[in-house]
Amino acid sequence: MGRPFCIIGALPEKNHIDSFWRNVEKSNGCWLWVGKKSKRGYGELQVNKKYWSAHRFSYRLSNGRIYRSLDVLHSCDTPLCVNSKHLSQGTQIENWKQAIKRGRYKAKLDFSKAQEIRFLHPRVSQYELSRKFSVSQAQICAVLKNKYWRPEIWA
Numbered sequence: 577m578g579r580p581f582c583i584i585g586a587l588p589e590k591n592h593i594d595s596f597w598r599n600v601e602k603s604n605g606c607w608l609w610v611g612k613k614s615k616r617g618y619g620e621l622q623v624n625k626k627y628w629s630a631h632r633f634s635y636r637l638s639n640g641r642i643y644r645s646l647d648v649l650h651s652c653d654t655p656l657c658v659n660s661k662h663l664s665q666g667t668q669i670e671n672w673k674q675a676i677k678r679g680r681y682k683a684k685l686d687f688s689k690a691q692e693i694r695f696l697h698p699r700v701s702q703y704e705l706s707r708k709f710s711v712s713q714a715q716i717c718a719v720l721k722n723k724y725w726r727p728e729i730w731a
């Protein structure tokens with residue numbers, strides 16, 4: 577795996593930073609973005625004709641740099657939160673792991689999920705997979721041994 581690309585360019589200009597903070601409601605916990613929202617439910621702002629997620633902008637502001645290929649994750653599970661103390665960068669798999677911990681995934685298995693399980697294993701453990709897909713570890717094991725949803729039949 578190559579190194580994720582790191583952006584260290586100039587920080588946003590003062591007028592962009594000012595308009596960012598005008599759209600933030602600070603409290604003791606989460607700082608909520610009250611400006612424009614994207615379709616995916618994240619805060620959104622425009623900087624030099626480029627759209628930024630508000631939480632990515634906030635992360636960049638407080639850290640001075642951002643890995644373009646990595647997501648910025650919320651430890652508070654609040655998409656509109658821009659409190660940099662609640663933000664960190666991680667990979668998609670870490671993102672899943674966090675979601676699994678909070679019990680976000682409830683669906684049962686189907687062929688595409690079985691393929692996903694085969695793809696994720698062993699980077700994601702059988703235990704974590706069973707929690708992600710809300711099935712027993714025995715079922716995860718059966719998928720991995722191609723007892724269910726065999727690729728050559730279903731692909």
Ligand SMILES: [Zn+2]
Pocket residue numbers: 605606607652653654657658659662
């Ligand atoms: Zn938060």
